[in-house]
Amino acid sequence: NAGVTQTPKFQVLKTGQSMTLQCAQDMNHNSMYWYRQDPGMGLRLIYYSASEGTTDKGEVPNGYNVSRLNKREFSLRLESAAPSQTSVYFCASSEGVSGGQETQYFGPGTRLLVL
Amino acid sequence: GDSVTQMEGPVTLSEEAFLTINCTYTATGYPSLFWYVQYPGEGLQLLLKATKADDKGSNKGFEATYRKETTSFHLEKDSVQVSDSAVYFCALSDRNYGQNFVFGPGTRLSVLP
Numbered sequence: 001n002a003g004v005t006q007t008p009k010f011q012v013l014k015t016g017q018s019m020t021l022q023c024a025q026d027m028n029h030n031s032m033y034w035y036r037q038d039p040g041m042g043l044r045l046i047y048y049s050a051s052e053g054t055t056d057k058g059e060v061p062n063g064y065n066v067s068r069l070n071k072r073e074f075s076l077r078l079e080s081a082a083p084s085q086t087s088v089y090f091c092a093s094s095e096g097v098s099g100g101q102e103t104q105y106f107g108p109g110t111r112l113l114v115l
Numbered sequence: 116g117d118s119v120t121q122m123e124g125p126v127t128l129s130e131e132a133f134l135t136i137n138c139t140y141t142a143t144g145y146p147s148l149f150w151y152v153q154y155p156g157e158g159l160q161l162l163l164k165a166t167k168a169d170d171k172g173s174n175k176g177f178e179a180t181y182r183k184e185t186t187s188f189h190l191e192k193d194s195v196q197v198s199d200s201a202v203y204f205c206a207l208s209d210r211n212y213g214q215n216f217v218f219g220p221g222t223r224l225s226v227l228p
Contacts, residue, residue, distance in 0.1 A: 004158070033216075040123070042204060042218040043159075090158055102208065103149070104216060106158035 002026055004107035006091050012113045013081045021076040021110050023091030030096030032074035033058075033104065034066060036087040043090065049074055050096060081114045088112070117142045121205045121219035128195055128226050136190040136222045138179075138205035146207040148172075148181055148188040153202045153221070162190075162203070195226045 007022045025032065030051045035043040045058030047066040055066050063085060065077045074093075078085060089110045094102040121138040128134060140146065147166045151159040163172030168183035177192045188205060205219040 040220055042119075042220040043216075044218075045216070092159075102147075103161050103164065106151075106160070108156075108158045 004091055004093055004105055006089075006107040006110050008110060009108070010111045010113075012115065013078075014115050015082060017081050018077065018079050019081065019112075020078075021089055021091075021112075022073070023075065023107060024073045025091075025093040025105070026072065027093060027095075027105065028071070029093040029105075030071070031094045031102075032068065033092040033094075034064075034074070034076045035090045035092065036060065036085075037090060037109075038087050046076065046089075078112075081112075083114045086112060086114045117146070117207060117209050117217045119205050119207055119217050119219035121203075121222055123220055123222060125223040125225060128224070130197055130226055130228050131194045132226075134190070134192040134195045134199075134224070136203055136205075136224070138188045138190065138219060140186050140188065140205075140207050140217075142186075142207055142209050144209045146209040148179070149206040149208065149216075150177070150179055150188070150190050151204040151206060151218075153204065155201070159204060195224070197226045197228050200224055200226045 004025045033048040034046040044060045049055045049068040052071045067075045091107040092104040094104045118141045149164045150162040152162045153159045163174040165172040165181035171180045179190045202221045204221045
């Protein structure tokens, strides 16, 4: 099993450019998440999808959109990148059946630099 | 809202030393508590978890006990190895938040040979 995979691993953008970060999981999980990790701030939730067909905002959703394409895939889009979005982005998934006390499984991350 | 506080480090220890990383939490409900570890260049991996008061999670020689009375979940290991060098995150998952996790800021551990 590959677990949670993310592409690309690293990306450089110019201010105002757009891009989509891809995430896929092969564990048949219902719930998927996007986080950003910044130094000294831990992980902050951007968006999550509790189940296929639903998405909800997390703590820091501004400047991002998401699509739950199917049960396996959950993408994160930056429509107009800003330097403040320079970060490491992690996708995660969980079974999504026990209402908030589950283990989350993380992908390897995408390092994004916005100039 | 819910929050997690942990010692920020960095923590530098010699091999075979005793490790404690403190973690305390604030939660409105009855959360599950987790420790995740992040090795350089990788994503987070679950290290251990505890789902109710007085539960002890353990894995790879690491232990943490869910203490409801002190709202704490301190991570301990008797004898650290160089390979334990990583960033450690304390986290909670609260039913009141649905599937959302709240993470602490992380503690960087460096173990010297």
